[in-house]
Amino acid sequence: MTFPIKSNLPQPTRVYRVGLLVDAAELRGCVDMNLLAEVRKLFAPVLAGFVPDPAQVPDYLDMIKPAANADHGDYQANFAMRLAKVQGKKPPELAKAVVAALPPNDVFESVTVAGPGFINLKLKADWLAAQVRAMAADARLGVAPAESPRKYVIDYSGPNVAKPLHVGHLRSTIIGDALVRLLRFLGHEVIGDNHLGDWGTQFGILLYGYKNHRDEAAFHADPVRELARLYILVRGLFKKEDDEDDEATADDPVKEACRLETAKLHAGDPENVALWKQFMPACLEMLRPIYDRIGVKIDHALGESFYNPMLPGVVEDMLAKGIAVESHGAVVIPNAKGVIPKTEEEQQKEEPPALIRKRDGAYTYTTTDLATIKYRTETWCPNTMLYVVDTRQALHFKTIFAQARRWGYEATEFQHVMFGSILGEDRKPFQTRKGGVAELGDLIDMAVQLALKKYEESYADRKAHGHDVPELTDDVKRDIAEAVGIGAVKYADLSGNRTSDYIFSYDKMLATEGNTGTYMQYAYARCRAIFRKGQIDETRFRTTPPAIVVTHPAERALCLQLLKFEETLQSAATEYLPHYVTGYLWDLAKTFSGLFENCPVLTAETPELRDSRLLLVDLTGRVIHKALDLLGIRTVERM
Structure with a gap:
C-alpha cells in the first residue's frame, strides 16, 4: 500500500488500483457448479403449480437447504409445512404431491418424505462424479461470476496514522480484505478505501510532543521511530492514559495543550500545517511495512484531511434542506428516526442527535462521514457501501445512514459490517505483557x-x-x-x-x-x-x-x-x-x-x-x- 502526499491545503493523494479479479481468459469456458442452485432449479417449475402467486416461488425455494444430518440425505426441502397452510392440506400429503410432480432427472438418487413433511434429497454418485470432473477442468473451480455485477465501496482498516497499527485495527483490516477478495472473485467491482485518521486529536499529541519533548538527532535519524516514541510519551502524561476525548480537557493541562495544537492545525496555523506535512510521510511509513507483511493492498487512502475542505458545504447544504438545525450555537442532525429530543422525557427515550458543527465552529467525525458518503457516491456511483467497523459504532452509523438517505442518497445501500472485540485469555481486551494495547x-x-x-x-x-x-x-x-x-x-x-x-x-x-x-x-x-x-x-x-x-x-x-x-x-x-x-x-x-x-x-x-x-x-x-x-x-x- 502506498500513501504519496501532496498538499496545497493538506490532503493525501488518491491511489488508484481498482479492478476486478476476473479477467477474460479466466471466464472462457467457466462452468457453474452451484449444487444448491441446481437442486432449487429442479423444484422451481414444480412449485409454480402449487403456490397461488408465482412471484412467491423464490421464497419457497429458499427453504431448500443442505441437510443438517447427512444420514437423511444431501439436501432437505422444508417448504411443505408452510405451503400446506396455504393449500389447506396436511404437510406430508402436500410434500408427496410435490415429489410426485418432479420430472425425471439424472440428479436425484432418492427423494423421500419424512416426518411432518420434510423432503430429503440424495444426489446420484455418478452425477456428482461428472460435476467434479467438469469442476477440475475449470480455472475458476466451478464458480461462475455474477450475472448482474454490483459495484461496492468498502471502508476498512482506517487507522490513525500518527501511531503504530495496534491489535484493534486487526479485525477491520482482515475482515475488509477478505470481503474485497471474495466479492471481486465473484465478479463484482470493488473499491477499497482506507479512511485514514490523519487530521484529528492524535496529531495534536504529536505536535505537542515534537515542540516540547523531541530528540532532534533521533528525529533526523529515524523520524518514524521518534514520532512513535513521542506519541507514547505524551499519552503517558495524560491523567487518564487511555482517554483521547478532546471535549474533557480542562482538568488535564497536557491534554488541553494537545487539544489547542489540534485546533490550531484545523484553523490553518502555518507552523502546525507545515509540521503536519513534515510528519505525514513518516506516519504513513509506520503503516506500510505491516500492510505489506500481511498482504493487504487497499485501493485508496483518502483520510480525514482530504474531506476537510468539503465540511462547510456539508453543513450549509443540510441546513438549507432542513435536515440539520441550529441548537444552542451548534448544528445538529436528528437521530435515525428523524427526531431531535427536546424535553427531558424525550431525551431519556430517544437516541441522541449528532453534532455536525460545534459551538466553536469545529466539525466532527459525523460531518466527515457525511462528506465521505457524498464524495464516494458522486465519484464512484456504487450500488453498496460497506463499513467494516466495530460494533461500538453501531449508533453512529445508524444515524449517518438515515441522514444520508434523507439527504438524497437513498439509491445507495449502506451496510455497517460490524464486528466484536479481541479478548485476552482473561476475557478482557487483549493487551501486551507490558500493558497497553498490543502493537x-x-x-x-x-x-x-x-x-x-x-x-x-x-x-x-x-x-x-x-x-x-x-x-x-x-x-x-x-x-x-x-x-x-x-x-x-x-x-x-x-x-x-x-x-x-x-x-x-x-x-x-x-x-x-x-x-x-x-x-x-x-x-x-x-x-x-x-x-x-x-x-x-x-x-x-x-x-x-x-x-x-x-x-x-x-x-x-x-x-x-x-x-x-x-x-x-x-x-x-x-x-x-x-x-x-x-x-x-x-x-x-x-x-x-x-x-x-x-x-x-x-x-x-x-x-x-x-x-x-x-x-x-x-x-x-x-x-x-x-x-x-x-x-x-x-x-x-x-x-
Whole structure:
C-alpha cells in the first residue's frame, strides 16, 4: 500500500488500483457448479403449480437447504409445512404431491418424505462424479461470476496514522480484505478505501510532543521511530492514559495543550500545517511495512484531511434542506428516526442527535462521514457501501445512514459490517505483557516466532521417529513460519462469526489439529506431498481430467463437499460473513482426511482408480488454496 502526499491545503493523494479479479481468459469456458442452485432449479417449475402467486416461488425455494444430518440425505426441502397452510392440506400429503410432480432427472438418487413433511434429497454418485470432473477442468473451480455485477465501496482498516497499527485495527483490516477478495472473485467491482485518521486529536499529541519533548538527532535519524516514541510519551502524561476525548480537557493541562495544537492545525496555523506535512510521510511509513507483511493492498487512502475542505458545504447544504438545525450555537442532525429530543422525557427515550458543527465552529467525525458518503457516491456511483467497523459504532452509523438517505442518497445501500472485540485469555481486551494495547507488528512477530519453533519441534520429532523429512534452508523455514504465523492469526480472526468477541490465544491459533489456519495449510501441503512422492505432474488432471470412479463412501463425500464450494462463497458474500468459508474449509479438510485414511491413492487397485483419486486430491488442494487466498492467507508446499 502506498500513501504519496501532496498538499496545497493538506490532503493525501488518491491511489488508484481498482479492478476486478476476473479477467477474460479466466471466464472462457467457466462452468457453474452451484449444487444448491441446481437442486432449487429442479423444484422451481414444480412449485409454480402449487403456490397461488408465482412471484412467491423464490421464497419457497429458499427453504431448500443442505441437510443438517447427512444420514437423511444431501439436501432437505422444508417448504411443505408452510405451503400446506396455504393449500389447506396436511404437510406430508402436500410434500408427496410435490415429489410426485418432479420430472425425471439424472440428479436425484432418492427423494423421500419424512416426518411432518420434510423432503430429503440424495444426489446420484455418478452425477456428482461428472460435476467434479467438469469442476477440475475449470480455472475458476466451478464458480461462475455474477450475472448482474454490483459495484461496492468498502471502508476498512482506517487507522490513525500518527501511531503504530495496534491489535484493534486487526479485525477491520482482515475482515475488509477478505470481503474485497471474495466479492471481486465473484465478479463484482470493488473499491477499497482506507479512511485514514490523519487530521484529528492524535496529531495534536504529536505536535505537542515534537515542540516540547523531541530528540532532534533521533528525529533526523529515524523520524518514524521518534514520532512513535513521542506519541507514547505524551499519552503517558495524560491523567487518564487511555482517554483521547478532546471535549474533557480542562482538568488535564497536557491534554488541553494537545487539544489547542489540534485546533490550531484545523484553523490553518502555518507552523502546525507545515509540521503536519513534515510528519505525514513518516506516519504513513509506520503503516506500510505491516500492510505489506500481511498482504493487504487497499485501493485508496483518502483520510480525514482530504474531506476537510468539503465540511462547510456539508453543513450549509443540510441546513438549507432542513435536515440539520441550529441548537444552542451548534448544528445538529436528528437521530435515525428523524427526531431531535427536546424535553427531558424525550431525551431519556430517544437516541441522541449528532453534532455536525460545534459551538466553536469545529466539525466532527459525523460531518466527515457525511462528506465521505457524498464524495464516494458522486465519484464512484456504487450500488453498496460497506463499513467494516466495530460494533461500538453501531449508533453512529445508524444515524449517518438515515441522514444520508434523507439527504438524497437513498439509491445507495449502506451496510455497517460490524464486528466484536479481541479478548485476552482473561476475557478482557487483549493487551501486551507490558500493558497497553498490543502493537500489530509485535503480535505478528510473536506468531511467526512460535510458528518457527513449532516447525523445528515437529521436524525433530518426525526425524527421530524415522520419517523421511527434507532438509530445508533457513530462508525456506522462515518463509514457512511467516506464512503459517500470519495465516494462523488471520484464520483465527475470520473463523468465528465476526459479530462475536473472540479470545486471542497463540496456542489455539497455531494448533495443527482442529479448525485452524495451520491445519488447513497442512491439508494443502499434504495434497501436494502426494504428487511429489509419486513424482506426478498434476497438469493433466486439470487439462484432460480422467473419469471419477466412486467406489467408497469417502469418495462420494469428498465429491459432494468439493461441489459445495460455490454455494458457500455466495452465502459468505451475501451475508458478509467470511466464517462461512472457514467452516467450509474445516468440513473439506475432515472429508479429505476420510479419503486419505480409507482410500489408497498411489497404491490404488487399478490405474483408473488411482487417477480418479489423484484428481480428487489435486482438486482438494486447489480448492483449499483458493479458499485460503480469498481469506488473504498464503499456502506453502511443505510443512
